[in-house]
Amino acid sequence: MSCCSPPRGYTSLFSKRAARRDAKRYCRSGLDDTGEEMVEFLRERGVEGATVLEVGGGIGALQLELLKSGAARATNLELSPEYEDVAAELAREAGVSERVERRLGDLVDDPGLAGEADAVLMHRVVCCYPDYEGLVGAASERSRRFLVMSFPRSRALIRLGMGAVNLAARLLRWEYRTWVHPPEAIVAAAERRGLTLVQESRSRIWQVAAFERAA
Ligand SMILES: C[S@@+](CC[C@H](N)C(=O)[O-])C[C@H]1O[C@@H](n2cnc3c(N)ncnc32)[C@H](O)[C@@H]1O
Numbered sequence: 001m002s003c004c005s006p007p008r009g010y011t012s013l014f015s016k017r018a019a020r021r022d023a024k025r026y027c028r029s030g031l032d033d034t035g036e037e038m039v040e041f042l043r044e045r046g047v048e049g050a051t052v053l054e055v056g057g058g059i060g061a062l063q064l065e066l067l068k069s070g071a072a073r074a075t076n077l078e079l080s081p082e083y084e085d086v087a088a089e090l091a092r093e094a095g096v097s098e099r100v101e102r103r104l105g106d107l108v109d110d111p112g113l114a115g116e117a118d119a120v121l122m123h124r125v126v127c128c129y130p131d132y133e134g135l136v137g138a139a140s141e142r143s144r145r146f147l148v149m150s151f152p153r154s155r156a157l158i159r160l161g162m163g164a165v166n167l168a169a170r171l172l173r174w175e176y177r178t179w180v181h182p183p184e185a186i187v188a189a190a191e192r193r194g195l196t197l198v199q200e201s202r203s204r205i206w207q208v209a210a211f212e213r214a215a
Pocket of ligand 1: 105
Protein backbone atom coordinates (compact mmCIF):
# COMPACT_ATOMS: atom_id res chain seq x y z
CA MET A 1 0.00 0.00 0.00
CA SER A 2 2.63 2.49 1.06
CA CYS A 3 6.19 2.10 2.20
CA CYS A 4 5.95 4.09 5.40
CA SER A 5 2.48 4.82 6.65
CA PRO A 6 -1.00 3.29 6.53
CA PRO A 7 -3.39 4.65 3.89
CA ARG A 8 -5.54 7.66 4.80
CA GLY A 9 -8.53 6.60 6.88
CA TYR A 10 -6.87 3.60 8.46
CA THR A 11 -5.95 5.41 11.65
CA SER A 12 -9.41 7.04 11.81
CA LEU A 13 -11.06 3.64 11.73
CA PHE A 14 -8.40 1.56 13.46
CA SER A 15 -7.83 4.28 16.03
CA LYS A 16 -6.92 4.63 19.71
CA ARG A 17 -10.63 4.94 20.40
CA ALA A 18 -11.34 1.68 18.53
CA ALA A 19 -8.51 0.04 20.46
CA ARG A 20 -10.01 1.12 23.81
CA ARG A 21 -13.46 -0.08 22.69
CA ASP A 22 -12.08 -3.46 21.56
CA ALA A 23 -10.15 -3.86 24.82
CA LYS A 24 -13.20 -3.00 26.92
CA ARG A 25 -15.29 -5.58 25.06
CA TYR A 26 -12.56 -8.22 25.33
CA CYS A 27 -12.05 -7.64 29.07
CA ARG A 28 -15.81 -7.80 29.64
CA SER A 29 -16.79 -10.72 27.38
CA GLY A 30 -13.64 -12.38 26.03
CA LEU A 31 -13.22 -13.18 22.34
CA ASP A 32 -16.04 -12.82 19.85
CA ASP A 33 -17.47 -16.15 18.65
CA THR A 34 -15.46 -16.24 15.42
CA GLY A 35 -12.19 -15.43 17.19
CA GLU A 36 -12.96 -18.06 19.82
CA GLU A 37 -13.50 -20.65 17.09
CA MET A 38 -10.16 -19.79 15.49
CA VAL A 39 -8.31 -20.10 18.80
CA GLU A 40 -10.15 -23.31 19.68
CA PHE A 41 -9.08 -24.89 16.37
CA LEU A 42 -5.45 -24.38 17.42
CA ARG A 43 -5.99 -25.36 21.08
CA GLU A 44 -7.49 -28.68 19.95
CA ARG A 45 -4.34 -29.42 17.96
CA GLY A 46 -2.06 -28.35 20.82
CA VAL A 47 -0.40 -24.96 21.15
CA GLU A 48 2.10 -25.83 23.90
CA GLY A 49 5.42 -24.27 22.92
CA ALA A 50 4.14 -23.03 19.54
CA THR A 51 5.05 -19.73 17.93
CA VAL A 52 2.21 -17.53 16.71
CA LEU A 53 2.05 -14.76 14.11
CA GLU A 54 -1.07 -12.62 14.13
CA VAL A 55 -1.36 -10.34 11.11
CA GLY A 56 -3.64 -7.33 11.62
CA GLY A 57 -4.21 -8.47 15.18
CA GLY A 58 -5.40 -5.09 16.51
CA ILE A 59 -5.25 -5.31 20.31
CA GLY A 60 -3.91 -8.87 19.95
CA ALA A 61 -6.69 -10.71 21.77
CA LEU A 62 -6.29 -13.99 19.86
CA GLN A 63 -2.57 -14.20 20.56
CA LEU A 64 -3.15 -13.40 24.26
CA GLU A 65 -5.52 -16.35 24.52
CA LEU A 66 -3.03 -18.64 22.77
CA LEU A 67 -0.19 -17.48 25.02
CA LYS A 68 -2.38 -18.13 28.07
CA SER A 69 -3.01 -21.62 26.63
CA GLY A 70 0.72 -22.38 26.44
CA ALA A 71 2.01 -20.91 23.16
CA ALA A 72 5.65 -19.90 23.54
CA ARG A 73 5.79 -16.57 21.73
CA ALA A 74 3.62 -14.32 19.58
CA THR A 75 4.38 -11.67 17.00
CA ASN A 76 1.74 -9.15 16.01
CA LEU A 77 2.11 -7.31 12.70
CA GLU A 78 -0.19 -4.30 12.32
CA LEU A 79 -0.67 -1.55 9.77
CA SER A 80 -2.20 0.85 12.26
CA PRO A 81 0.04 2.17 15.06
CA GLU A 82 -2.97 3.18 17.15
CA TYR A 83 -3.38 -0.13 19.00
CA GLU A 84 0.07 -0.25 20.54
CA ASP A 85 -0.53 1.33 23.98
CA VAL A 86 -3.71 -0.62 24.67
CA ALA A 87 -2.16 -3.86 23.38
CA ALA A 88 0.89 -3.39 25.62
CA GLU A 89 -1.36 -2.80 28.63
CA LEU A 90 -3.41 -5.95 27.90
CA ALA A 91 -0.25 -8.04 27.50
CA ARG A 92 1.06 -6.68 30.80
CA GLU A 93 -2.19 -7.50 32.58
CA ALA A 94 -2.09 -11.04 31.14
CA GLY A 95 1.52 -11.41 32.33
CA VAL A 96 2.80 -12.23 28.82
CA SER A 97 4.62 -9.00 27.81
CA GLU A 98 7.96 -10.80 27.57
CA ARG A 99 6.52 -13.25 25.05
CA VAL A 100 4.87 -10.72 22.70
CA GLU A 101 6.60 -8.79 19.96
CA ARG A 102 4.67 -6.08 18.16
CA ARG A 103 5.74 -4.80 14.75
CA LEU A 104 4.24 -2.14 12.51
CA GLY A 105 3.93 -2.40 8.77
CA ASP A 106 2.28 -4.01 5.78
CA LEU A 107 2.94 -7.72 5.41
CA VAL A 108 2.59 -7.53 1.61
CA ASP A 109 4.84 -4.52 1.07
CA ASP A 110 7.43 -5.75 3.51
CA PRO A 111 7.16 -9.51 4.08
CA GLY A 112 10.50 -9.51 5.90
CA LEU A 113 8.81 -7.76 8.84
CA ALA A 114 7.49 -11.08 10.06
CA GLY A 115 9.35 -14.33 10.43
CA GLU A 116 7.84 -17.79 10.16
CA ALA A 117 5.57 -19.13 12.89
CA ASP A 118 3.93 -22.45 13.69
CA ALA A 119 0.50 -20.82 13.51
CA VAL A 120 -0.50 -17.74 11.52
CA LEU A 121 -3.83 -16.01 12.20
CA MET A 122 -5.75 -13.32 10.34
CA HIS A 123 -9.06 -12.45 11.95
CA ARG A 124 -11.21 -10.00 9.91
CA VAL A 125 -8.16 -8.73 8.03
CA VAL A 126 -8.46 -9.96 4.42
CA CYS A 127 -11.57 -7.76 4.02
CA CYS A 128 -9.50 -4.66 4.86
CA TYR A 129 -6.92 -5.19 2.14
CA PRO A 130 -7.31 -4.92 -1.67
CA ASP A 131 -4.74 -7.54 -2.67
CA TYR A 132 -6.03 -10.75 -1.09
CA GLU A 133 -3.71 -12.90 -3.20
CA GLY A 134 -0.65 -11.00 -1.94
CA LEU A 135 -1.85 -10.95 1.68
CA VAL A 136 -3.00 -14.57 1.91
CA GLY A 137 0.08 -15.63 -0.05
CA ALA A 138 2.47 -13.83 2.32
CA ALA A 139 0.64 -15.14 5.41
CA SER A 140 0.68 -18.71 4.02
CA GLU A 141 4.39 -18.52 3.29
CA ARG A 142 5.00 -17.58 6.93
CA SER A 143 3.10 -20.59 8.27
CA ARG A 144 5.15 -23.61 9.23
CA ARG A 145 2.08 -25.62 10.24
CA PHE A 146 -1.30 -23.81 10.55
CA LEU A 147 -3.05 -20.83 8.95
CA VAL A 148 -6.42 -19.75 10.34
CA MET A 149 -8.37 -16.92 8.72
CA SER A 150 -11.78 -15.33 9.01
CA PHE A 151 -13.29 -13.23 6.24
CA PRO A 152 -16.78 -12.11 5.23
CA ARG A 153 -19.04 -14.48 3.37
CA SER A 154 -19.94 -13.40 -0.13
CA ARG A 155 -23.66 -12.75 0.40
CA ALA A 156 -25.73 -9.99 -1.19
CA LEU A 157 -26.55 -8.33 2.15
CA ILE A 158 -22.94 -8.36 3.27
CA ARG A 159 -21.76 -6.91 -0.06
CA LEU A 160 -24.42 -4.21 0.32
CA GLY A 161 -23.24 -3.38 3.85
CA MET A 162 -19.61 -3.21 2.72
CA GLY A 163 -20.70 -0.97 -0.18
CA ALA A 164 -22.28 1.43 2.33
CA VAL A 165 -19.06 1.50 4.37
CA ASN A 166 -17.08 2.25 1.20
CA LEU A 167 -19.47 5.05 0.23
CA ALA A 168 -18.99 6.64 3.66
CA ALA A 169 -15.20 6.21 3.35
CA ARG A 170 -15.27 7.89 -0.07
CA LEU A 171 -17.29 10.82 1.29
CA LEU A 172 -14.80 11.19 4.13
CA ARG A 173 -12.00 11.10 1.53
CA TRP A 174 -10.43 8.08 3.18
CA GLU A 175 -8.30 5.76 1.11
CA TYR A 176 -9.61 2.89 3.22
CA ARG A 177 -11.99 0.46 1.51
CA THR A 178 -13.50 -2.78 2.62
CA TRP A 179 -13.63 -5.85 0.34
CA VAL A 180 -15.67 -9.01 0.00
CA HIS A 181 -13.08 -11.10 -1.82
CA PRO A 182 -14.36 -14.39 -3.30
CA PRO A 183 -14.00 -16.98 -0.49
CA GLU A 184 -13.03 -19.77 -2.90
CA ALA A 185 -10.22 -17.59 -4.29
CA ILE A 186 -8.96 -16.84 -0.75
CA VAL A 187 -8.87 -20.57 -0.02
CA ALA A 188 -7.15 -21.28 -3.35
CA ALA A 189 -4.45 -18.67 -2.60
CA ALA A 190 -3.50 -20.58 0.57
CA GLU A 191 -3.71 -23.96 -1.15
CA ARG A 192 -1.32 -22.79 -3.87
CA ARG A 193 1.26 -22.30 -1.08
CA GLY A 194 1.10 -25.94 0.01
CA LEU A 195 -1.58 -25.64 2.71
CA THR A 196 -4.57 -27.97 2.94
CA LEU A 197 -7.99 -26.79 4.05
CA VAL A 198 -8.85 -28.92 7.09
CA GLN A 199 -11.75 -27.05 8.68
CA GLU A 200 -14.30 -24.57 7.40
CA SER A 201 -17.36 -23.00 8.98
CA ARG A 202 -19.81 -20.21 8.31
CA SER A 203 -21.79 -17.91 10.58
CA ARG A 204 -24.21 -15.27 9.35
CA ILE A 205 -21.38 -12.89 8.36
CA TRP A 206 -18.05 -14.64 8.77
CA GLN A 207 -16.39 -17.65 7.22
CA VAL A 208 -13.53 -19.36 9.01
CA ALA A 209 -10.98 -21.35 7.01
CA ALA A 210 -8.29 -23.34 8.81
CA PHE A 211 -5.36 -24.89 6.95
CA GLU A 212 -2.57 -27.30 7.82
CA ARG A 213 0.72 -27.93 6.08
CA ALA A 214 1.52 -31.59 5.56
CA ALA A 215 4.52 -32.62 7.68
C1 LIG B 1 -11.00 -5.08 11.09
S1 LIG B 1 -9.43 -4.94 11.86
C2 LIG B 1 -9.37 -6.45 12.77
C3 LIG B 1 -8.52 -6.36 14.00
C4 LIG B 1 -8.52 -7.66 14.81
N1 LIG B 1 -7.96 -8.75 14.04
C5 LIG B 1 -9.92 -7.99 15.25
O1 LIG B 1 -10.56 -8.88 14.66
O2 LIG B 1 -10.41 -7.32 16.18
C6 LIG B 1 -8.31 -5.27 10.52
C7 LIG B 1 -6.87 -4.96 10.91
O3 LIG B 1 -6.00 -5.47 9.91
C8 LIG B 1 -4.91 -4.58 9.75
N2 LIG B 1 -4.32 -4.86 8.42
C9 LIG B 1 -4.96 -4.85 7.22
N3 LIG B 1 -4.12 -5.17 6.23
C10 LIG B 1 -2.91 -5.41 6.80
C11 LIG B 1 -1.63 -5.76 6.28
N4 LIG B 1 -1.43 -5.92 4.96
N5 LIG B 1 -0.58 -5.93 7.15
C12 LIG B 1 -0.79 -5.73 8.48
N6 LIG B 1 -2.00 -5.38 9.04
C13 LIG B 1 -3.04 -5.22 8.21
C14 LIG B 1 -5.55 -3.21 9.93
O4 LIG B 1 -4.62 -2.23 10.31
C15 LIG B 1 -6.59 -3.49 11.02
O5 LIG B 1 -6.09 -3.21 12.30
